Amino acid sequence: MTDTHSSHQDLRASVVEAARTLFANGVMSHTGHANLSARVDASTMLLTTGGQVRDLAPSGLALVGTDGTALEGQLDPVNAEIVHMHGEVYRAKPDVGGIIHTHSPALLAFALANRPLRCTYEAMVRFGQDSEVPVVPWAPRGSERSVGGILDAIAEHPRTEAVLLGNHGVLVFTDTVMRAALLLSALEEAAEAEMAAEGLGGARELPAGVLADVRAAMAAAK
Numbered sequence: 342m343t344d345t346h347s348s349h350q351d352l353r354a355s356v357v358e359a360a361r362t363l364f365a366n367g368v369m370s371h372t373g374h375a376n377l378s379a380r381v382d383a384s385t386m387l388l389t390t391g392g393q394v395r396d397l398a399p400s401g402l403a404l405v406g407t408d409g410t411a412l413e414g415q416l417d418p419v420n421a422e423i424v425h426m427h428g429e430v431y432r433a434k435p436d437v438g439g440i441i442h443t444h445s446p447a448l449l450a451f452a453l454a455n456r457p458l459r460c461t462y463e464a465m466v467r468f469g470q471d472s473e474v475p476v477v478p479w480a481p482r483g484s485e486r487s488v489g490g491i492l493d494a495i496a497e498h499p500r501t502e503a504v505l506l507g508n509h510g511v512l513v514f515t516d517t518v519m520r521a522a523l524l525l526s527a528l529e530e531a532a533e534a535e536m537a538a539e540g541l542g543g544a545r546e547l548p549a550g551v552l553a554d555v556r557a558a559m560a561a562a563k
Contacts, residue, residue, distance in 0.1 A: 350465035352379045352387050353554065359441065359522040360389075360397040366522075368445045368529040369395075370510075375443035376420055378427045379518045383435070385412065388427060393420040407431045422483035429488050430514050433495055439518025441525055444510040447532035452505040461544040462531035466555045467514055468524040472500045479507040505529060 356377050363369045373395035378388040387402045394401070403414030405458040407428035416424065427440050450456050451474075460466065475494045480486035491512065494504045502524060503513040511528070515521045538544040 352381065353369040353402050355379060356387060356402060356518050357397050357399055360394045361475055362522040366526040368526045369446040371476045375441060376423055378433055378440045380438045381542060385425060386431060390414055391417040401536055426483055427489050429492060433492055434514065436516060437514045438515045438516045441521045442510060442512045445529040447529050447536065448511040451532055452510055455507045455510055458532055461547055462534060464527040465531050467500045468527045470524060472498065473499060474503045474505055474528065476505045476507050530532060
């Protein structure tokens with residue numbers, strides 16, 4: 342029991358730190374809206390209880406089953422809608438340990454345009470995204486159609502660690518919630534730079550084999 346309690350405390354702290362990182366990096370929705378989660382085990386997760394995470398504290402997380410069952414804590418109605426979205430991504434991808442959804446401004450522009458974000462920025466690769474970020478067609482928030490679209494995109498793009506939610510926002514899912522925050526930061530930078538590069542003739546594609554080259558460089562630096 343003590344080990345489990347300690348593990349939950351550590352996970353809660355990691356989610357709080359991830360939220361703080363998003364604000365510190367200036368990549369959050371202007372309203373402070375987001376939802377973050379961290380996998381506890383195969384069937385449970387910690388999920389932010391409300392939609393505002395600007396001053397998130399460990400107490401602002403509920404223990405929820407990936408099937409949507411509330412186990413500890415109470416979710417606000419605004420976040421009860423998205424339990425299914427987080428839970429189904431965890432169920433579909435056993436390697437995922439952290440998920441973040443928000444409306445980062447530059448990524449939101451791509452989502453509104455229903456335009457995939459190309460992988461032209463090296464930092465995307467360094468934080469795990471070595472392919473374009475696909476777009477999931479719009480559907481009502483948290484609906485079966487919305488979640489089904491996310492799962493379809495994950496199946497069609499097995500290497501992706503993020504999807505753009507058409508006319509809505511972005512969803513990032515990686516091995517830890519902190520790495521999700523770092524990848525989201527890199528994606529927001531990439532979206533900003535991609536739009537700025539349009540005035541210079543457009544961003545150029547990264548060369549073939551970039552993933553292997555970046556991995557080799559990172560390994561050599563250890």
